[in-house]
Amino acid sequence: MNLGPVLAGRRVVVVCGAGGVGKTTVSAALALGLAAEGRRVAVVTIDPARRLATALGMAGLSDEPRRVDPAAARDAGLDMRGELWALQLDPKATFDRLVTRYAPSPEARDRILANRIYRHFSGTVAGAQEYMAVERLHELVDEERFECVVLDTPPAQNALDFLDAPERMGRFIEGKGLRLLLAPQTKAGRLGWKALHAGSSMVLSLLERLTGGQLLRDVSEFLQSFDGMYAGFRDRAAAVRTLLLSEEARFLVVTGPEPEPVAEAVMLWDHLAHDRYPVAAVVVNRVHPLPPEGDPDPAALAAALTAAGAGDGAHLAGAALESLQDARTVGRRDHDDVAEIRRTLDDPPLATVPALPDDPVELAGLARVTRELVTA
Numbered sequence: 479m480n481l482g483p484v485l486a487g488r489r490v491v492v493v494c495g496a497g498g499v500g501k502t503t504v505s506a507a508l509a510l511g512l513a514a515e516g517r518r519v520a521v522v523t524i525d526p527a528r529r530l531a532t533a534l535g536m537a538g539l540s541d542e543p544r545r546v547d548p549a550a551a552r553d554a555g556l557d558m559r560g561e562l563w564a565l566q567l568d569p570k571a572t573f574d575r576l577v578t579r580y581a582p583s584p585e586a587r588d589r590i591l592a593n594r595i596y597r598h599f600s601g602t603v604a605g606a607q608e609y610m611a612v613e614r615l616h617e618l619v620d621e622e623r624f625e626c627v628v629l630d631t632p633p634a635q636n637a638l639d640f641l642d643a644p645e646r647m648g649r650f651i652e653g654k655g656l657r658l659l660l661a662p663q664t665k666a667g668r669l670g671w672k673a674l675h676a677g678s679s680m681v682l683s684l685l686e687r688l689t690g691g692q693l694l695r696d697v698s699e700f701l702q703s704f705d706g707m708y709a710g711f712r713d714r715a716a717a718v719r720t721l722l723l724s725e726e727a728r729f730l731v732v733t734g735p736e737p738e739p740v741a742e743a744v745m746l747w748d749h750l751a752h753d754r755y756p757v758a759a760v761v762v763n764r765v766h767p768l769p770p771e772g773d774p775d776p777a778a779l780a781a782a783l784t785a786a787g788a789g790d791g792a793h794l795a796g797a798a799l800e801s802l803q804d805a806r807t808v809g810r811r812d813h814d815d816v817a818e819i820r821r822t823l824d825d826p827p828l829a830t831v832p833a834l835p836d837d838p839v840e841l842a843g844l845a846r847v848t849r850e851l852v853t854a
Contacts, residue, residue, distance in 0.1 A: 479830075481852055484728065485508070485512065485728055488727065490619060490728070491506060491628045491729075492631060492728070493508070493628065493730050494729060494730070495743060495746065496734075496739040496742040499732050499763055500734070500763040500764060501532075502529050502680060503529075504732050504761055504831070504847070505628050506519055506523075507532060507847035507848040508628055508848070509562055509628040511556075511849075514556045515560065516557065516559040517622070520539075520562075520624040521564050522564075522567060522614060522615065522618070522628070522630065523539070523630040526568070532840070534564055534844070535841045535842060539564055540566060541566065541571045543563060543623075545563050545619075546563065548564040550841050552839065553846070554842040555842070556845050556848065560625075563624065567611055569607045570597075572614045573613075574738065576714070580711065581707065582707065585669055586703055590703045590704070590772070592695060595700040595705075611629065611632070616718045616721060618728075641750075641753070641755070725756065728757075731760050731761070735764065735765050736787050737815070742758060743819065744819065744822050744823060759826075760826050760827070761851070762819065762828065762830045763830075764833040765833060766808045766833045767814065769809060773799055773802065776792075776795050779798065779799070780794070812833075816828070831847055832850065
């Protein structure tokens with residue numbers, strides 16, 4: 479299946495799936511193909527292993543888009559009629575920009591950015607990375623520098639968190655109970671703190687002694703600094719969800735031909751479809767071909783190998799036939815797994831990428847995947 483027409487005119491392509499199925503490779507290959515067709519494309523990864531930069535022939539990536547050398551793409555066999563840009567998500571830099579956008583004043587902005595709790599929260603709190611991934615996606619779409627943005631998402635065990643991240647983070651930041659509890663300078667806050675203290679006096683007394691109360695003041699200041707910003711965060715989360723549900727977006731579910739990732743892909747597809755996200759296709763990566771049935775005659779094969787100069791034609795023929803049987807077993811397994819996806823999901827749009835002799839860790843290998851997905 480050629481995914482080019484399916485993704486034509488879409489401004490957002492979200493690539494999701496289980497870990498280890500080649501999702502980053504598929505994201506980069508798709509972006510490369512869309513750019514080769516003449517579009518100005520950005521691909522965003524959150525992969526800390528920096529595989530995307532290596533595959534694109536780049537020394538490294540940052541939060542700001544960097545252009546892939548079109549000459550390198552041509553050397554890999556692709557006529558780059560458009561532009562491909564790549565970047566790696568920096569959750570803290572994205573969060574800093576979000577704070578700057580919605581802070582009620584420069585003083586409030588500086589107070590939040592300098593706060594110790596914020597500095598920890600913005601880079602390490604569970605859900606922050608997923609939230610900032612969708613926020614960065616929205617930023618790039620708003621800037622209108624690119625005709626299409628391809629987003630490589632977290633692995634499938636976090637994929638549902640990725641979709642729910644804007645709403646979850648908004649609830650956390652706006653949590654009235656937490657703000658009340660950690661506002662010790664107010665009468666209600668003091669009562670809340672005393673109630674908590676009564677339930678865990680040993681731990682909290684130790685915490686107070688170790689921090690001298692500074693930790694509590696930092697947390698209180700952090701939460702108070704967000705007063706007046708909750709509506710902005712909430713509106714931004716709603717805008718992100720609207721974008722991802724719109725006709726401008728398409729989701730691709732990537733899997734490998736093994737039972738576990740296939741099961742995760744089916745679950746993810748069902749979840750996306752249930753919540754009315756625009757799912758475009760399933761991409762099954764690393765599919766082994768199914769060799770044709772019928773084995774050559776062992777004696778004839780041995781004779782041919784001996785005539786060609788093989789030292790032990792009979793032994794070599796036996797090893798070749800054994801390898802053929804192994805390839806047929808693996809190919810039949812992959813073929814059955816692809817058929818299972820079709821049956822379970824009622825014959826969805828589906829593209830396959832053949833298993834390559836080597837992982838596509840450079841631009842030439844990536845171009846091979848591109849040709850399977852976009853020019854098939």
